[in-house]
Structures are given as structure tokens and as C-alpha cells.
Amino acid sequence: MDNQDYDVCIVGGAGHVGLPLALAFAASGQRVIIHDLNKAALEMIRSGTMPFVEYGAEPLLNKALLENRLLFSAEPHDITRAEHVIVAIGTPGDEYLNPKLRALLDLFKRLHPYLRPSQTIIIRSTVFPRTCRQVERVLSQDGQRWKVAYCPERIAQGYAIRELKELPQIVSGSSSEAVEAATRLFGTISPEIVQLEVEEAELAKLITNAWRYIQFAAANQFYMVASSIGIDFNRVRDAMVRGYGRAASLPSAGFAAGPCLLKDTMQLASFNNHFQLGHAAMAINEGLPNFVVDMISRRHHLSETRVGILGMAFKADVDDIRDSLSYKLGKILRFHGAQMFYSDEFARDPTFITKEELVAAVDVAIVGVPHSAYRTLVVPPGLDLVDVWGVVPAQTHVQV
Numbered sequence: 564m565d566n567q568d569y570d571v572c573i574v575g576g577a578g579h580v581g582l583p584l585a586l587a588f589a590a591s592g593q594r595v596i597i598h599d600l601n602k603a604a605l606e607m608i609r610s611g612t613m614p615f616v617e618y619g620a621e622p623l624l625n626k627a628l629l630e631n632r633l634l635f636s637a638e639p640h641d642i643t644r645a646e647h648v649i650v651a652i653g654t655p656g657d658e659y660l661n662p663k664l665r666a667l668l669d670l671f672k673r674l675h676p677y678l679r680p681s682q683t684i685i686i687r688s689t690v691f692p693r694t695c696r697q698v699e700r701v702l703s704q705d706g707q708r709w710k711v712a713y714c715p716e717r718i719a720q721g722y723a724i725r726e727l728k729e730l731p732q733i734v735s736g737s738s739s740e741a742v743e744a745a746t747r748l749f750g751t752i753s754p755e756i757v758q759l760e761v762e763e764a765e766l767a768k769l770i771t772n773a774w775r776y777i778q779f780a781a782a783n784q785f786y787m788v789a790s791s792i793g794i795d796f797n798r799v800r801d802a803m804v805r806g807y808g809r810a811a812s813l814p815s816a817g818f819a820a821g822p823c824l825l826k827d828t829m830q831l832a833s834f835n836n837h838f839q840l841g842h843a844a845m846a847i848n849e850g851l852p853n854f855v856v857d858m859i860s861r862r863h864h865l866s867e868t869r870v871g872i873l874g875m876a877f878k879a880d881v882d883d884i885r886d887s888l889s890y891k892l893g894k895i896l897r898f899h900g901a902q903m904f905y906s907d908e909f910a911r912d913p914t915f916i917t918k919e920e921l922v923a924a925v926d927v928a929i930v931g932v933p934h935s936a937y938r939t940l941v942v943p944p945g946l947d948l949v950d951v952w953g954v955v956p957a958q959t960h961v962q963v
């Protein structure tokens with residue numbers, strides 16, 4: 564019998580999902596192995612610094628370090644030392660937006676020598692429906708009975724530390740033993756456990772993100788309809804939602820981006836052929852940068868125009884630029900000959916300039932993401948400000 568001297572090992576433990584979860588378990592009194600191939604990130608975390616913006620995480624990290632609750636490892640043999648193994652690696656699609664199922668299955672084949680049937684194997688990454696059964700099949704090829712659970716992550720990036728304490732946790736598993744073990748583990752950090760069958764849980768996660776992506780698409784479609792006839796959608800929306808609960812779920816328009824929403828919507832679409840709404844949402848959300856550029860080109864000769872993008876991260880008040888539509892926007896504008904300038908409040912890049920320098924240097928500024936700092940941004944007179952989100956105070960707006 565191997566010595567299982569840790570409660571949990573998180574594979575992908577230095578990532579945006581893995582690390583907050585590791586800290587939540589450590590804060591609940593457990594001993595956690597943070598296993599990751601990214602040694603630079605492991606070093607940074609070991610020194611008490613978060614490798615990305617995650618509100619409320621650093622104090623938990625430093626407390627866990629002081630209490631000696633964390634083991635950092637890039638070595639697979641350490642995984643054997645934990646009672647529960649949670650896999651939270653990235654599950655990106657391929658360049659044609661199809662899921663890459665093999666990557667996760669190959670990972671389990673590689674990890675197999677370091678895993679034990681006595682451990683609970685918990686998949687946390689978002690997966691294509693029926694993937695977890697395939698993982699169980701891969702592990703069971705050795706003739707042993709494995710406990711495989713699927714417990715999807717549903718936090719909003721940047722706010723995981725708060726949300727892990729507040730959100731109900733969906734738990735599913737290949738056997739009642741797997742469900743019971745995962746329920747006990749997540750019961751230590753979650754206020755409520757909701758049990759589902761594995762395939763239901765896989766779908767629940769994908770539909771959660773697809774639903775959000777479709778809501779953003781609805782807002783973006785309405786924005787384009789309004790803008791194309793010169794009407795400020797944000798004024799219309801504000802009036803619609805005020806005191807009117809039935810319209811309250813209409814989000815503001817904006818560049819719906821990041822590593823999850825589009826990818827998960829497309830996983831659902833590639834799972835069966837009947838998800839036209841998902842494809843429509845992709846066409847609308849991914850088409851918004853083109854729409855904005857089209858509208859700007861009616862007022863400016865782009866090849867003679869200096870354009871700045873305020874906000875390169877994929878969402879407000881974080882530093883994560885993965886799959887941000889601000890980059891797509893910049894690419895389209897450069898293609899049309901515009902001279903480009905970029906700025907962000909959190910993401911670091913030596914080519915970025917400050918927001919004040921940017922608004923002083925350009926003819927057109929586009930809000931790429933609604934960082935809170937833009938709520939008080941002073942915009943020079945005469946600047947053409949394109950603010951799809953409606954974050955900059957109204958008196959400075961120019962309608963696209």
C-alpha cells in the first residue's frame with residue numbers, strides 16, 4: 564500500500580482552475596499537492612506570488628505556505644501520494660473548433676502507472692460529452708475497478724475564491740463509491756452538492772457556458788441592429804431593464820471572448836448536428852469586431868487613422884489575454900492599414916502604452932474590455948470613442 568500522506572493532488576494545479584481550487588482545499592484544512600508541468604509557475608507560487616489575477620487568493624496562498632499544507636511537484640510519481648486526484652488541465656479544441664479528446668485520454672495513459680484504484684480520480688476540466696466514461700475505460704483496461712468522478716468547474720475567472728464557497732457543486736461518478744468520495748471531498752468547501760449522472764454533468768457544464776454565450780450573442784445582435792440605424796443600444800437597454808425583471812437577464816453588448824465560452828459552445832455543437840443556435844451565437848459574437856471596424860470605416864479612412872484599443876484582456880479586471888477579441892480587432896484594423904496602439908490595466912506587454920497616452924495619441928479609441936479604470940477615464944475632446952460596453956461615462960460617447 565502506498566503512503567497517501569496528502570488529501571488531494573491537483574494535476575494542472577498551477578492553472579486558473581487548479582490553483583484557486585488547491586487553495587480552497589488548503590484553506591479547509593487539507594494537504595494538497597500542486598502538480599503542474601509549468602515549473603516557472605510552480606516556483607512563483609511557491610514564493611507566495613499568484614501567477615495571474617485571482618481576487619483574494621494571495622492571502623490564502625501565504626497562509627497555506629506558512630501552515631505547510633502545499634507540496635509543489637512536476638514529477639508524476641508524487642501523484643501517488645494523494646487520496647484524491649483532480650485533473651484540471653486545459654482542454655482546448657483544435658484549429659477547426661473540434662474537441663481534442665485524445666489529449667485527455669493520452670494523459671490518463673501516461674499517468675496510469677502513478678495512479679491507484681484506491682484513489683478517487685476526479686475530472687474537473689470541461690469535457691466533450693461521454694469523455695469521462697472513456698477515461699474510466701482507459702484506466703480499467705488493467706482489469707481493476709476505478710473510481711472516476713466528474714465534478715465540473717463553474718466559477719467566473721478571477722472570482723473563484725469567493726465563488727467556490729458560494730456555488731453549489733455538481734458531482735457525478737462512474738459508481739456510487741466514486742460519487743460518495745467526491746461528495747465528501749467537495750462537501751468540505753462547497754455549500755451544496757448536486758448529484759447527477761456523468762453524462763448529465765458533462766452536458767450541464769457545456770450548456771451553462773453555451774447559454775451564457777447565446778445571451779451575449781443576443782445582446783450583440785440587438786447592439787448591431789440599433790447601431791446600424793444610429794441608435795445607442797446601451798440607452799435602450801438601460802431603459803428596458805430598469806425595474807423590469809423580465810428583461811433583467813439581457814446582458815450589455817460586448818466582445819464575448821476568452822478560453823471557455825466559444826470553445827464549450829463549439830464542443831456542444833460538434834457533439835450533435837442540431838445546435839444551430841450555437842453556430843449563430845459564434846457568428847454574431849465573433850463577427851462583432853468586423854461590425855465595429857465597418858462602422859468606423861464609414862467615418863474614417865482607416866489607412867490614415869490612428870486607432871487605440873483600451874483593454875486587451877478577455878474580460879474586465881483580470882490579466883488573462885487568452886482568446887481575447889481585442890487581438891482580432893487589432894488584426895482587422897491593421898489589415899485595413901490603421902496605425903494601432905494598445906493598452907491594458909492588468910495584462911503586461913512592453914509594446915502597450917498607458918490609457919492616458921493612448922487617448923492622447925489616437926483618432927479613434929475602442930474599448931476592448933470594460934476594466935473598471937475606464938469608468939473615470941477622461942477622454943480628450945474630438946476623440947472618436949467606440950464603447951460597445953457602455954463603460955465610459957455617457958457624455959464622452961460617440962455612437963458607432
Ligand SMILES: NC(=O)c1ccc[n+]([C@@H]2O[C@H](COP(=O)([O-])OP(=O)(O)OC[C@H]3O[C@@H](n4cnc5c(N)ncnc54)[C@H](O)[C@@H]3O)[C@@H](O)[C@H]2O)c1
Binds near residue numbers: 581599670
Ligand atoms: N478558466 C476558467 O475560468 C474556467 C472555468 C471553468 C472551467 N474551465 C475549464 O477548466 C480547464 C482548465 O482551464 P484553465 O483556464 O485553468 O487552464 P490553464 O491553462 O490556466 O491551466 C491548465 C494548467 O494545466 C497545466 N498542464 C497542462 N498539461 C499538463 C499535464 N500533462 N500535467 C500537469 N499539468 C499540466 C498547465 O501548465 C496549466 O498550468 C479547461 O477544461 C477549462 O475549459 C476553465
